[in-house]
Amino acid sequence: MIVLISIGQENGRFIFTDCNDKEHVLLDAVDIFNNRSKISVKRPIQLGNDILLLKDIIFSYLHILNDGTLVSFVRSLALLSILDKLFQKPLNFQFLQIGGWSSFSGCVANVFDLFGNKNHLYCLTNDKISLDISNVSFISDELGTDLLPNSKFSMVFIDVPDAISLSSVSAEVFLSLKDGGSLMFMADLHSIPKFLIDKSQISLINDRVAFVSLPIHSELKDVIFKQTDLGKLKLQKQQVVESIKNLSKIINKLEFLSNDKRNFLLDDTISSIVESEKIIVNIYEELNSSYIKPYFNELKEALIDYRLQDNDNMRKIFFEKILDNFRKVLYEMTYKDDFVLNI
Amino acid sequence: MKEAIYLKDGRRGAYVVRSDGGSWNNQQLLKDCGIIPYMLHKNHGFRAVMPIYADKMPDFPYLETYVKGLEFELLPDDTLETRIKYICEHSEDIDLLILYGAYNQYIPMVHYYKEYRPDGKVYLATDMNMPWAEAISYTYDLPEWRDFLSQCDVIAASCRKTQRYLNMKWPFSVELIRNGWYNAANVSFDDLFAQKENIILTVARIGVPQKNHELLLETFAACSYDIPNWRLKLIGEFSGSEEEQLNFKKFLNDFFTRFSHLKDRIEFTGLIEDKLALAEEFKKAKIFILTSNFEGGAPNVIGEALHSGCYIIVSDIDAADDCTDEGRCGSTFPIGDKLALTNTLKHVCNNNDLILGGG
Numbered sequence: 100m101i102v103l104i105s106i107g108q109e110n111g112r113f114i115f116t117d118c119n120d121k122e123h124v125l126l127d128a129v130d131i132f133n134n135r136s137k138i139s140v141k142r143p144i145q146l147g148n149d150i151l152l153l154k155d156i157i158f159s160y161l162h163i164l165n166d167g168t169l170v171s172f173v174r175s176l177a178l179l180s181i182l183d184k185l186f187q188k189p190l191n192f193q194f195l196q197i198g199g200w201s202s203f204s205g206c207v208a209n210v211f212d213l214f215g216n217k218n219h220l221y222c223l224t225n226d227k228i229s230l231d232i233s234n235v236s237f238i239s240d241e242l243g244t245d246l247l248p249n250s251k252f253s254m255v256f257i258d259v260p261d262a263i264s265l266s267s268v269s270a271e272v273f274l275s276l277k278d279g280g281s282l283m284f285m286a287d288l289h290s291i292p293k294f295l296i297d298k299s300q301i302s303l304i305n306d307r308v309a310f311v312s313l314p315i316h317s318e319l320k321d322v323i324f325k326q327t328d329l330g331k332l333k334l335q336k337q338q339v340v341e342s343i344k345n346l347s348k349i350i351n352k353l354e355f356l357s358n359d360k361r362n363f364l365l366d367d368t369i370s371s372i373v374e375s376e377k378i379i380v381n382i383y384e385e386l387n388s389s390y391i392k393p394y395f396n397e398l399k400e401a402l403i404d405y406r407l408q409d410n411d412n413m414r415k416i417f418f419e420k421i422l423d424n425f426r427k428v429l430y431e432m433t434y435k436d437d438f439v440l441n442i
Numbered sequence: 443m444k445e446a447i448y449l450k451d452g453r454r455g456a457y458v459v460r461s462d463g464g465s466w467n468n469q470q471l472l473k474d475c476g477i478i479p480y481m482l483h484k485n486h487g488f489r490a491v492m493p494i495y496a497d498k499m500p501d502f503p504y505l506e507t508y509v510k511g512l513e514f515e516l517l518p519d520d521t522l523e524t525r526i527k528y529i530c531e532h533s534e535d536i537d538l539l540i541l542y543g544a545y546n547q548y549i550p551m552v553h554y555y556k557e558y559r560p561d562g563k564v565y566l567a568t569d570m571n572m573p574w575a576e577a578i579s580y581t582y583d584l585p586e587w588r589d590f591l592s593q594c595d596v597i598a599a600s601c602r603k604t605q606r607y608l609n610m611k612w613p614f615s616v617e618l619i620r621n622g623w624y625n626a627a628n629v630s631f632d633d634l635f636a637q638k639e640n641i642i643l644t645v646a647r648i649g650v651p652q653k654n655h656e657l658l659l660e661t662f663a664a665c666s667y668d669i670p671n672w673r674l675k676l677i678g679e680f681s682g683s684e685e686e687q688l689n690f691k692k693f694l695n696d697f698f699t700r701f702s703h704l705k706d707r708i709e710f711t712g713l714i715e716d717k718l719a720l721a722e723e724f725k726k727a728k729i730f731i732l733t734s735n736f737e738g739g740a741p742n743v744i745g746e747a748l749h750s751g752c753y754i755i756v757s758d759i760d761a762a763d764d765c766t767d768e769g770r771c772g773s774t775f776p777i778g779d780k781l782a783l784t785n786t787l788k789h790v791c792n793n794n795d796l797i798l799g800g801g
Contacts, residue, residue: 380615393609400618
């Protein structure tokens with residue numbers, strides 16, 4: 100696809116005029132290009148030569164990319180966004196490019212090199228590339244994005260030739276971004292919910308496609324995480340934890356309560372444990388301990404036996420069974436699995 | 443979910459349907475398969491029905507004396523199709539379908555029942571031992587079994603070992619519902635220990651290889667001089683195939699030739715159907731013993747023995763810990779181990795405090 104719009108530059112200000120003739124400043128490099136950098140003196144890029152080199156890299160690259168294709172255009176936007184971030188915080192910038200190695204990747208690696216050796220480019224690709232560049236790593240995408248680390252990257256760029264919908268971006272990609280990081284991609288605009296459009300940097304390429312830079316914050320990550328298998332599992336585990344916590348609050352009071360009050364509390368507790376057991380049954384194949392399910396059932400059984408007893412001596416026996424099974428469940432949940440109980 | 447459909451007279455229906463086309467016997471009416479529906483009838487007003495195939499209504503003495511109210515309906519033949527047809531035709535009345543054992547035949551029965559009564563409940567009492575549980579646990583891979591089990595509202599095992607095993611294997615809650623005992627004859631258990639005598643009792647089908655009564659007799663003989671004041675009583679009818687019965691009788695002839703002095707101390711009573719008379723035997727015995735090589739699940743007889751204050755000695759079957767409350771009211775010994783059983787008998791019989799504490 101040939102794009103008719105382009106990026107303009109005037110004295111170090113890079114401006115994009117969108118399809119509605121609205122101007123967006125993508126990068127204001129006036130100060131840095133005029134050696135009035137606000138970047139800390141502890142950073143390498145300070146001297147005139149470095150600045151000249153940086154200008155050279157940017158202009159050469161933008162020139163190379165000025166081939167009128169949509170892919171090149173989007174990559175130009177991505178590069179300017181990276182620089183914008185680097186100018187603000189040029190330290191420990193961890194960038195993930197999802198897609199094969201290209202001249203864009205080489206350009207980013209060169210820019211990172213100028214800004215210090217803690218900036219790093221990760222390239223998620225299946226291409227077999229042998230490069231000996233210290234600030235570049237390749238991640239195999241044989242398993243897709245499933246194994247991406249959590250909260251690792253400052254910025255992720257999905258470098259694919261066509262516009263994609265937001266829903267096609269895996270949860271792991273969102274979760275791999277640090278709080279305050281951003282996700283860049285060429286988007287089918289209709290797939291972006293309005294509340295995100297309001298918060299994002301949107302560069303309209305046409306009425307349907309836009310280059311989107313989506314800011315990622317912890318609340319958004321929480322919402323996304325809860326929709327992942329792992330997030331759902333954690334949520335279910337949390338529900339179980341709540342019922343166990345409720346039981347722990349009453350367990351030592353039971354023997355000292357009047358019959359009516361004890362039965363009232365027990366009925367509520369048993370209902371909650373029954374619901375939790377259903378959750379355990381649903382997730383038991385995901386649990387590290389195969390004993391949680393049977394012990395949970397035995398805890399429920401002991402509670403029911405205790406509730407049904409009129410005889411004081413028998414009730415004491417079943418109370419001991421409740422305690423015994425409660426300890427077993429706690430042990431399996433906390434030491435053999437990763438339920439967070441804090442009891 | 444649809445609301446439960448009640449019978450015209452406002453009662454609900456609990457139906458126990460067999461996996462095969464046979465009938466129940468009189469003794470089974472006071473085992474779980476009869477007690478559970480009877481209790482639903484007696485305590486909750488259910489209509490409790492047990493459809494069977496027989497030429498004519500079998501003779502069930504317990505029906506009149508102990509479990510009055512259980513109903514039997516005769517099926518025209520013993521085919522699976524007939525049992526399925528029966529379930530479909532009576533689905534409106536069947537609020538609870540009770541099944542014993544995890545058998546293939548139940549798969550279509552439950553399938554059709556749930557089609558007609560999606561709100562109806564199915565109780566599957568697996569009542570199985572570990573080899574059966576291990577064999578059946580893999581059937582979950584079969585889609586029809588997966589569907590069948592997921593349509594059962596309550597799945598139960600009768601002993602902790604198999605329950606825990608199935609709970610770890612299957613993605614369902616498997617409940618522990620032990621085979622209970624019902625005091626049908628309203629026997630009084632007051633002043634129980636004053637009535638106890640030095641009797642080691644077993645109640646079972648006598649002579650069937652599964653029960654290993656040869657081991658019981660040989661062991662009693664081996665320690666008879668160490669427990670001189672004790673008697674052994676075996677209650678039950680001689681059972682098993684003709685060959686098994688013949689073999690056991692040969693064994694007995696040989697046994698009493700070798701240990702003729704024990705004839706006065708060993709008694710075979712035959713079957714005692716009268717529950718009051720049987721309860722008296724349990725009440726008199728200090729020790730109840732089971733030497734089985736295996737059991738289907740938890741032995742039904744244990745509940746009665748425990749209720750009668752007997753100290754339990756049981757071979758290491760799957761339900762052994764359930765029978766002895768993990769050693770609190772009895773002892774176990776390795777299956778078929780004569781030496782271990784001899785030592786156990788000597789130790790228990792000569793320790794009255796242990797018997798009183800356990801019983």
